[in-house]
Amino acid sequence: MLKSWAVPKGLPEKSGIRRLAIQVEDHDLDYIDFQGIITEGYGTGKVKIEDNGNYESLEFEKDRIRFFLNGKKFKGGYTLFRMKDSQWLISKWKD
Numbered sequence: 001m002l003k004s005w006a007v008p009k010g011l012p013e014k015s016g017i018r019r020l021a022i023q024v025e026d027h028d029l030d031y032i033d034f035q036g037i038i039t040e041g042y043g044t045g046k047v048k049i050e051d052n053g054n055y056e057s058l059e060f061e062k063d064r065i066r067f068f069l070n071g072k073k074f075k076g077g078y079t080l081f082r083m084k085d086s087q088w089l090i091s092k093w094k095d
Contacts, residue, residue: 001026007090010050011074015094023086050074 005021012019027034038044053071063082069075077093 002029002032005080005088005090006045011078011090012092013074015092018089018091021080021088021090023088 004024004027006024007019007021009019033049035047035049037046051069051071051073053069053074055070056068057065058068058077059066065080066077068077076095078090079093080088080090082088
């Protein structure tokens with residue numbers, strides 16, 4: 001399964017910036033390359049793959065997830081903090 005978050009303003013590229021990340025339903029691995037427009041139903045909108053690469057999960061707790069990205073565009077450590085229900089904040093660590 002793919003854990004999924006919608007990040008309307010995109011991942012922060014510098015430390016000190018926090019962005020809203022809305023957790024959405026998990027997806028089967030068949031959707032790993034999906035891009036397009038969802039026109040009706042839950043989660044309508046544009047789906048775009050912003051980057052490709054690898055990640056390393058460092059901590060996976062109920063209200064905090066820490067991971068390291070090694071993509072073409074996004075590199076470095078990130079933390080997701082749960083605010084309430086499906087609303088999270090994502091921030092980049094200092095380089």
